[in-house]
Amino acid sequence: MYKIAVVPGDGIGKEVMEATLHVLDALDIEFDYTFADAGDECKAASGVALPQETIDIVKESQACLFGAAGESAADVIVRLRQELELYVNLRPVKSYPGTKALFDNLDFVIVRENTEDLYIGLEEETEEGATALRVTTRNAVERICKFAFEYAEESGRDKVTAVHKANVLKKTDGLFKDIFYKVAEDYKDIGTDDRYVDATAMFFITNPQMFNVIVTTNLFGDILSDEGAGLVGGLGLIPSANIGENSGLFEPVHGSAPDIAGKNIANPSAMILSAVMMLDYLKEHDAARKVENALIEVLSEGKVITGDIGGNASTMEMASEIRRKI
Amino acid sequence: MYKIAVVPGDGIGKEVMEATLHVLDALDIEFDYTFADAGDECKAASGVALPQETIDIVKESQACLFGAAGESAADVIVRLRQELELYVNLRPVKSYPGTKALFDNLDFVIVRENTEDLYIGLEEETEEGATALRVTTRNAVERICKFAFEYAEESGRDKVTAVHKANVLKKTDGLFKDIFYKVAEDYKDIGTDDRYVDATAMFFITNPQMFNVIVTTNLFGDILSDEGAGLVGGLGLIPSANIGENSGLFEPVHGSAPDIAGKNIANPSAMILSAVMMLDYLKEHDAARKVENALIEVLSEGKVITGDIGGNASTMEMASEIRRKI
Ligand SMILES: CC(C)[C@H](C(=O)O)[C@@H](O)C(=O)O
Numbered sequence: 001m002y003k004i005a006v007v008p009g010d011g012i013g014k015e016v017m018e019a020t021l022h023v024l025d026a027l028d029i030e031f032d033y034t035f036a037d038a039g040d041e042c043k044a045a046s047g048v049a050l051p052q053e054t055i056d057i058v059k060e061s062q063a064c065l066f067g068a069a070g071e072s073a074a075d076v077i078v079r080l081r082q083e084l085e086l087y088v089n090l091r092p093v094k095s096y097p098g099t100k101a102l103f104d105n106l107d108f109v110i111v112r113e114n115t116e117d118l119y120i121g122l123e124e125e126t127e128e129g130a131t132a133l134r135v136t137t138r139n140a141v142e143r144i145c146k147f148a149f150e151y152a153e154e155s156g157r158d159k160v161t162a163v164h165k166a167n168v169l170k171k172t173d174g175l176f177k178d179i180f181y182k183v184a185e186d187y188k189d190i191g192t193d194d195r196y197v198d199a200t201a202m203f204f205i206t207n208p209q210m211f212n213v214i215v216t217t218n219l220f221g222d223i224l225s226d227e228g229a230g231l232v233g234g235l236g237l238i239p240s241a242n243i244g245e246n247s248g249l250f251e252p253v254h255g256s257a258p259d260i261a262g263k264n265i266a267n268p269s270a271m272i273l274s275a276v277m278m279l280d281y282l283k284e285h286d287a288a289r290k291v292e293n294a295l296i297e298v299l300s301e302g303k304v305i306t307g308d309i310g311g312n313a314s315t316m317e318m319a320s321e322i323r324r325k326i
Numbered sequence: 327m328y329k330i331a332v333v334p335g336d337g338i339g340k341e342v343m344e345a346t347l348h349v350l351d352a353l354d355i356e357f358d359y360t361f362a363d364a365g366d367e368c369k370a371a372s373g374v375a376l377p378q379e380t381i382d383i384v385k386e387s388q389a390c391l392f393g394a395a396g397e398s399a400a401d402v403i404v405r406l407r408q409e410l411e412l413y414v415n416l417r418p419v420k421s422y423p424g425t426k427a428l429f430d431n432l433d434f435v436i437v438r439e440n441t442e443d444l445y446i447g448l449e450e451e452t453e454e455g456a457t458a459l460r461v462t463t464r465n466a467v468e469r470i471c472k473f474a475f476e477y478a479e480e481s482g483r484d485k486v487t488a489v490h491k492a493n494v495l496k497k498t499d500g501l502f503k504d505i506f507y508k509v510a511e512d513y514k515d516i517g518t519d520d521r522y523v524d525a526t527a528m529f530f531i532t533n534p535q536m537f538n539v540i541v542t543t544n545l546f547g548d549i550l551s552d553e554g555a556g557l558v559g560g561l562g563l564i565p566s567a568n569i570g571e572n573s574g575l576f577e578p579v580h581g582s583a584p585d586i587a588g589k590n591i592a593n594p595s596a597m598i599l600s601a602v603m604m605l606d607y608l609k610e611h612d613a614a615r616k617v618e619n620a621l622i623e624v625l626s627e628g629k630v631i632t633g634d635i636g637g638n639a640s641t642m643e644m645a646s647e648i649r650r651k652i
Pocket residue numbers: 073074077078222253493494524
């Protein structure tokens with residue numbers, strides 16, 4: 001029995017969450033769900049986008065499934081990441097069959113630092129405009145680099161690439177690069193290299209096969225993971241895991257998509273794959289593979305899939321089809 | 327007669343510059359070139375990557391052709407942009423025939439702010455690590471947005487998109503977004519919208535046709551223009567113009583490429599197209615079209631092109647072929 005916080009949030013968050021719980025229900029695992037509110041609707045109803053009660057529920061759970069928040073996304077998700085010290089944001093870039101992926105057989109992972117950088121919220125108005133502080137601490141860099149190498153080791157991957165802009169950000173990203181290579185010394189079996197973020201954005205398109213595990217700072221990870229989503233057929237397919245010492249929060253990379261919300265047409269795959277990441281986090285690896293393989297089968301058949309990837313099934317129809325294959 | 331500063335720099339910078347001057351030589355325009363040093367080799371020889379003499383030569387010229395600098399690129403090019411107040415970095419994303427462009431008929435432009443943001447160089451070591459200051463001033467934002475709208479008007483483009491991360495960077499990018507829409511009021515015929523930088527990185531791949539003119543901050547422009555290069559066949563094809571009130575500096579988006587330097591195999595197109603941008607800047611539009619069309623012809627024929635785009639011609643062979651078509 002796992003205690004799971006469920007935060008559907010706004011827009012398609014609710015729809016893909018319902019679809020995902022329907023799929024998880026087919027597993028032989030007991031989940032004790034506690035539902036909690038967050039996002040724009042919550043703010044409209046209660047005055048705050050992220051009530052303390054929600055934070056508490058998430059803190060008291062073993063893991064959290066998070067759908068999407070609308071305009072208030074930054075206030076909700078960035079705050080949750082910081083409150084729970086979810087210092088890793090793990091974002092796989094993996095091409096699945098039957099999708100509009102530009103490349104077949106893409107399979108790399110972005111390990112995004114999740115607590116600092118320009119996300120720290122130190123902005124100020126000045127006479128001439130405004131400033132924001134980019135913060136890089138040795139501790140945060142060290143733990144994210146360690147995580148990347150541990151992750152590479154555990155998942156049998158053989159290279160970690162640090163992505164930075166140390167030619168311009170000599171002190172902050174210089175530190176990132178230095179610590180990366182220092183941490184690497186403890187992992188002699190794993191290859192290393194480093195790239196500038198701009199060049200990386202190009203190589204994603206011209207030669208993505210060169211990447212295996214990428215470790216990078218918060219904002220670069222944000223941008224690159226969306227670019228990665230583009231490579232493998234769009235945001236409808238990209239899950240993510242926010243992981244800390246004591247908890248994990250699993251959410252699709254996509255947002256609340258107000259343009260298609262309420263129509264039951266959103267692709268549930270990103271949320272379902274986020275649940276797969278949660279299962280792996282809970283060490284329920286068999287169950288994780290079952291769900292992932294069922295999804296792969298449905299994508300391969302290409303019959304009961306949503307419109308964004310070329311089908312015409314509804315969110316729940318696709319979810320039911322996946323559930324049937326489990 | 328135009329006074330032009332020529333800074334070949336390091337690595338392939340020298341090769342593509344020679345190729346470009348060979349092409350320009352076929353035009354019926356007189357250029358008075360003054361050569362100047364900058365970059366790694368210059369630093370090794372003289373102790374500084376960007377001698378004051380070079381800055382002076384560039385300042386006294388009507389335009390500057392710049393090749394590439396190696397490791398010292400940031401110290402050279404970022405400083406030149408700031409010293410000369412080259413506040414616009416104009417980067418077309420245009421697919422040419424016969425290249426490995428992912429999309430045919432792509433033709434949009436990135437207008438990158440070129441003087442501030444994290445490029446301002448305000449980094450500090452702290453007890454826990456380091457910080458960098460992101461600076462956004464009303465003045466800089468206003469002039470770059472104005473430039474984008476003026477550019478759209480002059481080039482017959484009908485939409486300007488502001489790219490930012492105002493959900494997280496509420497004050498700095500919030501200001502950027504506000505000023506963008508304020509400036510837009512003076513250009514009622516041009517459409518507007520705005521996007522998050524992460525979503526933009528995805529849309530570049532899944533739906534790049536939605537963009538026409540993009541205006542964005544310095545670092546986002548850096549990353550997105552390299553991604554744009556990936557879309558249209560790689561850095562070998564992407565020129566850029568750094569433009570201020572009194573001068574213009576024209577350089578390929580690619581760097582000095584030490585791995586292929588000295589082999590006479592670098593693609594000269596990005597540098598030649600940078601010279602085309604210079605010709606347009608000097609209002610030599612006929613000459614600009616002549617060179618560009620000659621390049622397009624050579625690319626279309628696909629016979630005398632360099633290895634990066636599928637041929638086996640040398641840098642100078644490709645340049646000579648272009649020259650022949652002028
Ligand atoms: C909603 C936003 C604050 C968030 C981020 O920038 O981290 C999102 O883009 C993401 O990648 O999870």
